Amino acid sequence: MVYATADGAAGRRLRVGMVGGGRGAFIGAVHRLAMRLDDQIELVAGALSSDPSNAAASAAELGIDPARSYADYRMMAETEATREDGIEAVVIVTPNHLHAPVSTAFLEAGIDVICDKPLSTTLSEAEALVALTAERRRRFLVTLNNTGYAMVRQAREMVAAGEIGDIVAIHAAYIQDWLTLPIDADGQKQAEWRTDPARAGESAVLADIGVHAFNLAAFISGRTAEAISADLFTAVPGRRLDDNAHLLMRWSGGVRGTLTASQTSPGHYNDLSVRIHGSKGSLEWRGTAPEELRHARYGEEARTIIRGGFGATDAAKRVSRMPAAHPEGYIEAFGNYYRDAATIIRAHRAGTPVDPAIAALVPDVVDGARGVKFVAAAVASSKAGGAWTPASFG
Amino acid sequence: MVYATADGAAGRRLRVGMVGGGRGAFIGAVHRLAMRLDDQIELVAGALSSDPSNAAASAAELGIDPARSYADYRMMAETEATREDGIEAVVIVTPNHLHAPVSTAFLEAGIDVICDKPLSTTLSEAEALVALTAERRRRFLVTLNNTGYAMVRQAREMVAAGEIGDIVAIHAAYIQDWLTLPIDADGQKQAEWRTDPARAGESAVLADIGVHAFNLAAFISGRTAEAISADLFTAVPGRRLDDNAHLLMRWSGGVRGTLTASQTSPGHYNDLSVRIHGSKGSLEWRGTAPEELRHARYGEEARTIIRGGFGATDAAKRVSRMPAAHPEGYIEAFGNYYRDAATIIRAHRAGTPVDPAIAALVPDVVDGARGVKFVAAAVASSKAGGAWTPASFG
Amino acid sequence: MVYATADGAAGRRLRVGMVGGGRGAFIGAVHRLAMRLDDQIELVAGALSSDPSNAAASAAELGIDPARSYADYRMMAETEATREDGIEAVVIVTPNHLHAPVSTAFLEAGIDVICDKPLSTTLSEAEALVALTAERRRRFLVTLNNTGYAMVRQAREMVAAGEIGDIVAIHAAYIQDWLTLPIDADGQKQAEWRTDPARAGESAVLADIGVHAFNLAAFISGRTAEAISADLFTAVPGRRLDDNAHLLMRWSGGVRGTLTASQTSPGHYNDLSVRIHGSKGSLEWRGTAPEELRHARYGEEARTIIRGGFGATDAAKRVSRMPAAHPEGYIEAFGNYYRDAATIIRAHRAGTPVDPAIAALVPDVVDGARGVKFVAAAVASSKAGGAWTPASFG
């Protein structure tokens, strides 16, 4: 196996700017780690904080030219759009409610967008972004980054190749514990905005983590959601939004399933999983052991496929940096996302065609909008006593 | 630790007879293994098959006196009731649709009943059995035998002791693969009757395995079901009953949950699990690794409690035969069920009080009826498009 | 699959007596559980304790005829040998140092022997027992009972069938924690005699558990030991015998290996494992998950074979009582041992041939003697600074 160590990009790095992600933020730094891994991207501009002094200090720490550290994202969009060496894409890592307006500003400035999930906090915003992206003929990618895991991609490839036959059921779950106590009420910053309807949207648990489970189920299975019967609830008294979701799902092609999300489940730090049963076999992947893909063919003992190992397929090999059992993890998966995102955006800007097989691996604005529709449908169903509610988008 | 090896019952064995379980049957022999383990029970009579020659031959193999091998369960009930050394209890291991009539015959003959699950195939039968049992003042136990596992009992004890705080959510599942192919259409005996509405009832997957998951969730949590939103479906074309069930649950005390059952899931031979999240911690038990109980207290790393080990509580110690990591399994758990069942019935017949703590460990006719109600409510909800349907009994 | 539930032995039970195993003992009760499981054996006589009142009370509890409860094992041998309905075999579950004299008494009385391990505490005793057994033409079986596990037997069958090619290395280990503290010095009965040279022999850890690991490695691999380089030591100050052993092994056919045994390893209650690497594949079995056999073919992903599942071979199927993932455990494995032992002894007494394939599955006096030689060679090597010391027997 030739490992895709993928360095050697000198002179061809994608120039990006970042909105959000200053000192005290969490996910922005994770994006930067992921971008840096394969040396395909350089961060040259930023509106890193709505607090000007934080923005400037954060930019300085990151070696960003002070002239390209902006206190305001609109100014950044306008200015960068006019520079010869302006950014080719913006990375948006703000709280949820800013995703739509910031994206809009950069799309209108003619700059491609890489935006964190959820795409927006309302369905109308999501629809508008899909339309605007098409109208401006830009690339708009959404960092539903778990799609970058090698074994997730292999699972998708195996399903598409018919390895498990016709899909019967999909069980997806994203279970965490970090909101078990009322830390939002106690002012913890990450918890506070995620449980605030004004910044997080109508559902906390689905917007924050449920959309990851939903997207992963769709990505691996190749199905789109058709209807949802939901039971959303709040385990912690006084919390302003839900923190648990139990869903029954109906997917295209007559596939049924369940999807659960919880942020109040002790013993589960960050437990994302997808299990798919088909007429000939099953696949199961779990984010806490991401190098493994459990595969059972009916009539044979189950086997655990290891990234880099004998059972790896092309989809996994293409994004393996290390041999089997030299574990790759979350940052590497995110790095895979960013490497492919950079390839797509560079090709788009160069006017060269992108391999559709690669384009399909990187969730875009439509995938993001599907996630927003998923949240909206689940909220509506739960309010309607679990009535099956349409969930398809696009 | 003094291990409950529990032999030494000479002269005090409970005399039982069996209906069903002749040659070619499966579960009857398993009951006999379980009964024999602790030497508390002797099998002295039987109507082992509706086929007289099978009945006689099966009885001979088991060393049953030919005079006490009956071709007909009604004759067995009447005759044994009149013998000085007649059976003290009957064990019923027939297909589902016979549970009610056979139980009725023995109750009416004044003989205690140990009946396999589900209690009956219709709710009206279940209600009648509950009433008849009370009226005749008999003991009627139902072999929801997974309650016999040491670590299941410890889980129940820990929940009751408040170890995980207030319960927030219960996730139960029973996943098998053995009906992945249409073996019922091909005449496989076990599959054939289990998917026949006339013998299995309205739901195959819930009557066969779903009730185990349901009962275990109730047993461990100490909750009773209040309402169900169900999606039942048949994965294998042409099958006469469902083979998959996806349920949202509401339990007493405001507890929510999910329950799934499947018999078409490759890679899962027999995968029963219950996971409970509470405000202070979580517990998870899985039938494929029954000696373990995963316990997480919020704020501490999860630990795996091992039967016989340092974290074992009294409930588990009482039914441990072997030291830690000398694995006990399915038969031992079933043996625990039978040992306690024998204790309860002997006490009842002797007119001595039974320790309520022990009585509560052995599911009875009311628990059996709750399972029948559970199936009926799920079937009704699924037909009603997933509408929340009342599921409480008694 | 037809499961070997194996009841129905009425009238053909093997009559056995037991020496040792009275109240307060541990392993005798475990033997009785195992014997009872398949209803092939009945316990009709005993010298259950060297304390006459304990012997009598223990016998009464077990329903043994008081006339056949003996205060002295020699009297038991003589008396039972003369009864028409005398025992066909004796089960010896005394401390180690009595194994040889008790076995000798019964062999000389013409009674077959089932003796716990180690066969004896000295090599000369072991050699004498092998010779006496041959001279008297009796069956002498040693309860190296882990050979009864279905997946251990399948591993043996797979090795013999060449599934892993030529064996390269064998790694065996038996790791416990129960002697981590000086409980022997504090009078704990089980610990006290096991660490007493007068009753346990020259090595505690090897006689108690090391011989199990050794026998299992030999049983699965089909190899015999040739030489040992050993490092035995005592972790707990003041203990009279070793509690840890680190061994390098050389087996027949040029196979190398390691073998470790410890009784002072926190976190390992009872952790017996054998891992074998061959030129084409590997097998690994672990007593804490005995239903599983990990099998890797070079060039394919490893698979976990489950007892009762699709990868089960004839050797495992023959001793499966339950379907896959209805876990069988320690008692069932011991029951397999006893069922085959009963078959062998009954055939021997009837003068009918025993299937050699079955005879090979039940360790006998020669296997027992190999274990004694193993202990002696390890002790000698350790004293000689780890020098390679011959370890073959017979």
Add this chain to the structure above:
Amino acid sequence: MVYATADGAAGRRLRVGMVGGGRGAFIGAVHRLAMRLDDQIELVAGALSSDPSNAAASAAELGIDPARSYADYRMMAETEATREDGIEAVVIVTPNHLHAPVSTAFLEAGIDVICDKPLSTTLSEAEALVALTAERRRRFLVTLNNTGYAMVRQAREMVAAGEIGDIVAIHAAYIQDWLTLPIDADGQKQAEWRTDPARAGESAVLADIGVHAFNLAAFISGRTAEAISADLFTAVPGRRLDDNAHLLMRWSGGVRGTLTASQTSPGHYNDLSVRIHGSKGSLEWRGTAPEELRHARYGEEARTIIRGGFGATDAAKRVSRMPAAHPEGYIEAFGNYYRDAATIIRAHRAGTPVDPAIAALVPDVVDGARGVKFVAAAVASSKAGGAWTPASFG
């Protein structure tokens, strides 16, 4: 927890050059991934291949100034030593036999060294390097990079804090499968040089992977090796060097242990593990699940500590980039190594003191020499029939 995302090093990057690691090499690219992760290091010069055209092309791909791409490592050392902006350290990723001469050249040129393991192929070279490093007062670090794992560092910290009491035994293993077939004879490049005595040294398996297990055991336990009894052998006929090693170990303070290494073990891609038993508890770490540390206190159930979780200690927190269960892996651990290495070398060059606690975390030339001594002692012991052979260095 504040995560050590560690970017923001603009203007303070350590300037390094690389010897080896051109196109077609494996480990050089891995080093570059690790260096890049935290943006603390920039690669500005190289002698990337002994083949000049490969060297130049590789440098161009990496964006290295052509003027600083050297065809010869000696010229690189001399030239860089004279540049104002010359490299501050060299990273050596050549085959084993070049480690010593290349290191020597850079030490003599006054440039600090970061060298892959093993330090050298002979003990005399190792001794000379230790002496030269001291004489020239340079920093010489050896990439025994598994010491970079967060949970390895936590294990070391817990041992040092007395969490497991007095160490009794250390079991280390490094098991791979990639040399199961004679691929070295078939010309596979990585296999070919690693099994060539001229380039690998006296032992293949110990030089390639055994030293990692050895170093990790020493690093976590805080012990140094005193003596070795070894059995080295070659499983694959015709191979020029050993591919398997079974060792008994004696460590300082009376600690015993085993160490095994194999490159012909199917089912184990890359299975590095260390298990330590102490008088009060045990610790176990495994490279295939590096985010976990299994910890058992005697008297309590074992717990699995997760990087980033409630049981994480300062040593692990200092090098955590991501929250718990967002898996970090091999590259992140190597990145930790490089980040600390950069800190140490920058401080050394600035003449500022290095925190001794950090310095102790990064293996240096003495640790490297200990590994070479370990290999030499094992080879000598194996040749001497397993005689205990001194293994201490320095």
